[in-house]
Amino acid sequence: MSKYKVVIAGSLMAPALERIQKFCDVKQWTKSGAIPQELLFDWLKDAEGLIATASIKVDKELLKHAPKLKVISQAAVGYDNIDIGACTDKSIPFGNTPGVLVDATADLAFSLLLCSARRIHEGWDFVRSGAWRSGSNIPFGIDLAGKTLGIVGMGQIGAAVAKRAGAFGMNVIYYNRNRRPDDEKIGATYQHFDTLLEEADCIIVLTPLSKETRGLFGREQFTKMKSTAYFINVSRGPVVDANALFDALKTGQIAYGALDVTDPEPIPIDHPLLTLPNILITPHIGSATTETRTAMAQLTVDNLLAGLEGKPLPACVNTNLIMEKQKG
Structure with missing residues (x-):
């Protein structure tokens, strides 16, 4: 059985990364700084899942380069870098990590x-x-x-x-x-x-x-x-x-x-x-404890795997919007 193709745009706690690697072929940006846009767009050509970071903008332009994308997940509560409307138009669920931090x-x-x-x-x-x-x-x-x-x-x-x-x-x-x-x-x-x-x-x-x-x-x-x-x-x-x-x-x-x-x-x-x-x-360390970042990473993976399998995300921002779009 072939594995899902997933792009991870930044670092991820080891236990969560190991879970993804069991089910997915992973391309991950591990260098310092944001992933170059040209490289990200190239990786997204065949990607079915994306773990985004605050350093990248998920918008209509990005989604044009990701025709097979089924789900987007991010290890954060805030999502001001995500165009929720653009994701909803493509019926792509977006998951965040409320509660755990x-x-x-x-x-x-x-x-x-x-x-x-x-x-x-x-x-x-x-x-x-x-x-x-x-x-x-x-x-x-x-x-x-x-x-x-x-x-x-x-x-x-x-x-x-x-x-x-x-x-x-x-x-x-x-x-x-x-x-x-x-x-x-x-x-x-x-x-x-x-x-x-x-x-x-x-x-x-x-x-x-x-x-x-x-x-x-x-x-x-x-x-x-x-x-x-x-x-x-x-x-x-x-x-x-x-x-x-x-x-x-x-x-x-x-x-x-x-x-x-x-x-x-x-x-x-x-x-x-x-x-x-x-x-x-301080350098944006609000959630920066080992326990909390691990919990955030695990919920991020839960969201990703659920979306890849066509199941409801445990923490989805735009579920209702997608359902309304599909009814309309």
């Missing part, structure tokens, strides 16, 4: 807040540089207990962050496209967006990237925040206007910033944000 990402989001609030990395730099002496001016942070945390984007990760904030004695407010029916259960109070900006001592952004959220945080929004506000972005880089954030931090319009995502990404070494003393940036 909730706790890891919530841990990272709250860790960025905690490290920023207590200036932990600056304290380490202080010790390492030899500046720690008797009577020296150690870095001072802020207490989190009693502060108001504003969460923008109250999905599963937002609810998990709210739980962690509650354990630290924080008052949690949130803004979401739709108000949740379980405010009391998650320990958070819904507020309008502008009200959240004005009232929050700390803001954590967890909204997905869309037309509505691209550039959601710009000069106007930073102006509405407290001058003592701490701003944390763990969603997508383009949700924040990087130039506006730089100016807000540079002028003291807000107190501190922490980012796990940037625009562009990776952030260039000469980017103005890297010159500031009141910012902390």
Whole structure:
């Protein structure tokens, strides 16, 4: 029995890769950086399955070069690099990995807040540089207990962050496209967006990237925040206007910033944000634990194999859209 032909556009955790290789002939890009488009298009000529990465754009142009494609899967929750409409037009299901990275990402989001609030990395730099002496001016942070945390984007990760904030004695407010029916259960109070900006001592952004959220945080929004506000972005880089954030931090319009995502990404070494003393940036490590990345990879394979066999994907973004198209 012949094996399915699959293209993997980047790295994949070993246990998941081994599962695919049992059933599929695999072409995998293993070098650093994004796979060259010309090579990707050549590989896709005969491919029945594709494991995409955020570094490639899955659109009508790509799908024209993949006439045999049955399924696309990606090890991520977000899919702003995927043209869902184009996939649906071709009746190609697209699978992502919701749920399995909730706790890891919530841990990272709250860790960025905690490290920023207590200036932990600056304290380490202080010790390492030899500046720690008797009577020296150690870095001072802020207490989190009693502060108001504003969460923008109250999905599963937002609810998990709210739980962690509650354990630290924080008052949690949130803004979401739709108000949740379980405010009391998650320990958070819904507020309008502008009200959240004005009232929050700390803001954590967890909204997905869309037309509505691209550039959601710009000069106007930073102006509405407290001058003592701490701003944390763990969603997508383009949700924040990087130039506006730089100016807000540079002028003291807000107190501190922490980012796990940037625009562009990776952030260039000469980017103005890297010159500031009141910012902390990590390299998009929200889901980067061994356990979580392994679980994401396994779900990615589950989606891929199901699609290759013509079965429903365990986590499919466009199932209903494909069904509606077929009925029409």
